Amino acid sequence: MNVIKRILPRSLFGRSLLIVLLPLILLQIILCAFFIDNHFQKMTNRYAEALAGEIAYVLAEQDRGEDFTKLRQDARDFHEMRVTRISDYTALESKHDTHGFWEGWAVDSLADILKIRIPNDFKIIFNSDEDHVSVGIDRGDEDLLISFPERRIFTSSSYIFLLWMIVSSLLLSMIALWFMRNQVRPIRKLAVAAERIGRGQDISAFKPSGAREVRQAANAFLVMKDRIQSQVEQRTAMLAGISHDLRTPLTRLKLSLNLLGAAEEVDEMKHDVQDMERMIQGYLEFVRGEGDESMQRVDLVAYLKEVCETFKIKPVDFQSSLKGTVYYSLRPLAMERALHNFLGNAARYGEIISVSLNKDESEGYHIVIEDDGEGIDEELYDDVFRPFFRVDQSRNSETGGVGLGMTIARDILIGHGGHITLGKSENLGGLLIDIYLPD
Numbered sequence: 001m002n003v004i005k006r007i008l009p010r011s012l013f014g015r016s017l018l019i020v021l022l023p024l025i026l027l028q029i030i031l032c033a034f035f036i037d038n039h040f041q042k043m044t045n046r047y048a049e050a051l052a053g054e055i056a057y058v059l060a061e062q063d064r065g066e067d068f069t070k071l072r073q074d075a076r077d078f079h080e081m082r083v084t085r086i087s088d089y090t091a092l093e094s095k096h097d098t099h100g101f102w103e104g105w106a107v108d109s110l111a112d113i114l115k116i117r118i119p120n121d122f123k124i125i126f127n128s129d130e131d132h133v134s135v136g137i138d139r140g141d142e143d144l145l146i147s148f149p150e151r152r153i154f155t156s157s158s159y160i161f162l163l164w165m166i167v168s169s170l171l172l173s174m175i176a177l178w179f180m181r182n183q184v185r186p187i188r189k190l191a192v193a194a195e196r197i198g199r200g201q202d203i204s205a206f207k208p209s210g211a212r213e214v215r216q217a218a219n220a221f222l223v224m225k226d227r228i229q230s231q232v233e234q235r236t237a238m239l240a241g242i243s244h245d246l247r248t249p250l251t252r253l254k255l256s257l258n259l260l261g262a263a264e265e266v267d268e269m270k271h272d273v274q275d276m277e278r279m280i281q282g283y284l285e286f287v288r289g290e291g292d293e294s295m296q297r298v299d300l301v302a303y304l305k306e307v308c309e310t311f312k313i314k315p316v317d318f319q320s321s322l323k324g325t326v327y328y329s330l331r332p333l334a335m336e337r338a339l340h341n342f343l344g345n346a347a348r349y350g351e352i353i354s355v356s357l358n359k360d361e362s363e364g365y366h367i368v369i370e371d372d373g374e375g376i377d378e379e380l381y382d383d384v385f386r387p388f389f390r391v392d393q394s395r396n397s398e399t400g401g402v403g404l405g406m407t408i409a410r411d412i413l414i415g416h417g418g419h420i421t422l423g424k425s426e427n428l429g430g431l432l433i434d435i436y437l438p439d
Contacts, residue, residue, distance in 0.1 A: 013184040020176040028165055041105075047153050048110040052117040054079045055135060055146055059118060062142070075146075082147045089143040092136040094123040106154040107133070126150075186210025190218050197225055199417035201295060246280055293331040300328040301357060304367065307339050308355055314347040320357040328365070328437065330416055338409035342369050342433050345405070349373030350430050363439040373430040381422040385410045413437075 009015050058081065061071055068085070075081040086092070107126050114122055114135070121138040134147040186209045193206040203225075208218035253273050260266045301320045308316040346353045350371030358366045376384065383389050388403040413420055418437040425432040 011184075012187060013180060016180045016184065017177065020180065021173060024169060024172060024176075028169055031165065032162075044106050044109050044153070045113070048106070048113045051110060051148065051152050052113040054081065055114070055137075056117045058083060058146065059120070059137065059139075059144075062139070062144070080148055080152065084145045084147075086136065086143045086145045089121075089123075089136055089138040092123050092125065092145070094125065103154055110153050183211060183214075186214045186218070190214070190221060193218075194221065195417065199415065247277070250276055250280070293333055295329045296332055297327050297329050298332060300326045300365065303328075303330075303332065303335075304339075304355065304357055307336050308343075310336075311340060311343045311347075313344065314351070314353055316343060317352075317354040318356075319354070322357060322359060326365075328439075330437075331412075334412045335416070338412040339367075339369075341405040341409045342435075346371035346373065346431070346433075349375075350428070352428055354428065359439075365437045365439065367435040367437070369433040369435070370425040370428045371430040372425075372428040375424055375429075375431040376422075378424075384422070385420075 009018060058071065058075055058079070061074075062068075072083045075083045103126075107124060110133075111124055114124075118137065123136040125134040125136065131150050132147050133150055133153060134145055137144045137146065189206065189209070193203045196203050206218075206222075208215040208222070210218075250273055254270070257266055257270050257273065301322055302325075304320070305318050308318040343353060343355075346369060350373030352372040354370045356368045356370075358368070360366060384406050386403075387407045390403040410420055413435060416437060418435060421434040421436070423432040423434065424430075
């Protein structure tokens with residue numbers, strides 16, 4: 001079963017075409033076997049038996065003393081044979097120069113039957129470049145050479161039948177190829193639309209088409225897309241409204257605390273209010289996500305270089321293995337926000353930061369961010385992307401935010417169709433962040 005799975009086509013189009021063509025090929029094989037066994041073989045044997053009988057008749061007439069001139073005339077007029085005398089039978093060379101399978105089979109069939117019908121030794125001389133076959137017969141003092149047209153032992157209907165099978169198979173295959181391609185095309189369009197939705201791109205040009213079941217799946221996909229977008233918009237509006245409404249009482253608290261004057265308790269309360277404002281701002285950024293920013297085509301190398309240069313906290317070493325201009329479609333502000341979040345984490349825990357851009361064999365791009373910090377434990381690689389999770393469980397505002405930065409950054413990358421992988425940097429010894437963006 002594993003071998004069959006490996007040799008089966010991977011695509012739906014290939015498998016559908018195999019379902020159509022495999023029975024057609026098997027049918028052609030069966031028809032060909034039936035033709036060879038029940039038509040060509042029997043017809044070839046009948047041709048050979050008839051011809052061997054006529055040769056035997058000519059020899060019998062010669063044995064009865066029939067005038068050779070009259071014998072030649074009767075053979076030419078009634079049997080389409082040319083009978084000539086030869087002086088030396090041993091000088092003849094048996095020759096079966098056949099170009100095809102069918103011709104060789106016909107000559108062999110004639111030889112087998114002649115061995116039964118005539119008592120004399122004989123040699124068959126056949127040249128596929130000529131249009132006749134000759135049979136040399138050892139008659140002692142009167143050796144004969146009997147020639148007859150090639151069509152007496154072989155019919156061209158065999159080639160016509162094979163040509164008909166090949167042409168009809170090719171015609172049916174082309175029709176099946178055209179039909180299956182038209183049936184699979186709507187499924188491919190649906191797959192492309194789903195991929196574009198995963199990248200946050202517009203699919204307004206997508207229209208359901210194809211067979212009824214494919215259109216049903218496409219319509220269900222569009223309904224699902226609308227529901228998801230509606231739920232996301234409702235969630236965003238609700239959380240944004242709540243976060244916005246919380247700022248009003250916080251503003252009043254700040255004003256009241258400023259009127260109380262300087263005191264240790266007042267300073268602590270002001271610090272708590274600042275923490276609440278920072279958390280609310282984090283919630284707003286989380287629900288806002290990528291916003292309504294549209295895709296733009298940018299030079300990826302120049303864009304990443306600019307992002308690294310605008311990061312002012314610590315210097316960033318940027319390197320790229322790509323040559324020339326590499327255009328890529330992304331949301332510049334959202335992607336910059338995600339990259340600055342990764343760079344900010346690297347700057348918080350390390351002193352040396354490097355960013356590299358490479359392209360792998362799958363035609364995707366890898367943005368690798370490394371630092372020389374302490375890194376994080378491998379068992380926490382998945383946890384750091386959970387909302388409100390912080391490696392520093394103390395929740396100290398001096399060592400990080402509210403635990404939404406990595407979540408927001410990952411959502412932005414997923415919105416671009418990419419993904420992120422964490423690991424240990426072999427070059428710097430700290431954390432390695434591998435960002436993959438599909439081409």
